[in-house]
Amino acid sequence: MMSSIYITHEVVEMSDLPPIGQEPDWRAQAISKLQRYGLRVVNPIDWAIPLGEEPEGVEKRVRRALDLIDQCDALLANLHRSNHGTAMEIFYAHRRGKMVTVVGNSPFSPWVVSHSQARFADVDPALNYLIAEGLRTDVLNWTLQFESQLTERYEQYPPSGEPDYQFFGAELPVLIFAPHATGYFREGEFCEPEIFTGALAAGIHRAAGCHSLISSYCLAADPCRYLETPMIRALADVVKSGQIGFVMLVLGMSWHEANGFVLEAAGPDADVVSDLANRLKLKLSVLGDVASRENEEDLQLLNFIANNLSVPVIGLRVHRRFRMPRLQPEAFILLNDVLSDFAQEIGVELLRSAS
Numbered sequence: 356m357m358s359s360i361y362i363t364h365e366v367v368e369m370s371d372l373p374p375i376g377q378e379p380d381w382r383a384q385a386i387s388k389l390q391r392y393g394l395r396v397v398n399p400i401d402w403a404i405p406l407g408e409e410p411e412g413v414e415k416r417v418r419r420a421l422d423l424i425d426q427c428d429a430l431l432a433n434l435h436r437s438n439h440g441t442a443m444e445i446f447y448a449h450r451r452g453k454m455v456t457v458v459g460n461s462p463f464s465p466w467v468v469s470h471s472q473a474r475f476a477d478v479d480p481a482l483n484y485l486i487a488e489g490l491r492t493d494v495l496n497w498t499l500q501f502e503s504q505l506t507e508r509y510e511q512y513p514p515s516g517e518p519d520y521q522f523f524g525a526e527l528p529v530l531i532f533a534p535h536a537t538g539y540f541r542e543g544e545f546c547e548p549e550i551f552t553g554a555l556a557a558g559i560h561r562a563a564g565c566h567s568l569i570s571s572y573c574l575a576a577d578p579c580r581y582l583e584t585p586m587i588r589a590l591a592d593v594v595k596s597g598q599i600g601f602v603m604l605v606l607g608m609s610w611h612e613a614n615g616f617v618l619e620a621a622g623p624d625a626d627v628v629s630d631l632a633n634r635l636k637l638k639l640s641v642l643g644d645v646a647s648r649e650n651e652e653d654l655q656l657l658n659f660i661a662n663n664l665s666v667p668v669i670g671l672r673v674h675r676r677f678r679m680p681r682l683q684p685e686a687f688i689l690l691n692d693v694l695s696d697f698a699q700e701i702g703v704e705l706l707r708s709a710s
Contacts, residue, residue, distance in 0.1 A: 527702025549607025615643025
């Protein structure tokens, strides 16, 4: 996670700081805003190098600043009053692979352009950019950690008395259902888990504030094929309790399948189902090809949710290339964003219609 940011400006003297009671300088504003979003800020004000300091002290302070840049993930530089030290820190941070963001007057020097990832005229949009990048990186790291824990249970049955699924409750009346997050058995044959579908469902819950239900241990019977399973009973209980107005089933597709996504939809109201499917298809189309077709293996579950539980349901199959957060992080993060936005949008609409 991008958790620490080094901020730098011109040489700081105590006379540069605003008197107590006046507006804080840009550093104080940056520190306050970044820390509110969980980002750690390293402010070199305490070891700024006063003009005229002895060479021994200068060398020690420079080494301290470079060590702190090494420990950080990003650097934010204010170039409205730049100096040689700021330029050297930008150069050093870029060469060390840090994300460099600068604030200053355009046009920027070619040296600044080639040694920074983002440039802004004002501090506030630069802070928003760093916060967004930090949160997106957090999504990726959280996903990898979640799936890593799930990996240990891919082929393991739950301990006696424990369920083979995990439910994450929330406020919005939308449920993201990932029944193949772990291995499962269908007609006596073991089937491999559809990796990162569970992490995706749990991540949508985390981002959108909707419910999610995922398999957390190896399943003795595939919930998509066999409806008399503990996981399906849990699904039915939460829907019948009135907490759910829409279900999205998240499944995987293998490498040899051509489409990026495949949608299957059902529900008690055909117009509502068609509208939901079209809206999701439109959002996903910016990421890849979207097809609509029925899959006999999942049709029984979709019909059960639509007819027996009386809620609209969309089955979403996601191609393997969108479930590779280590090798294709941007594709995974974009999919997480699209599905989270869709789930939140539908959830808010359901809440409003119920009030």
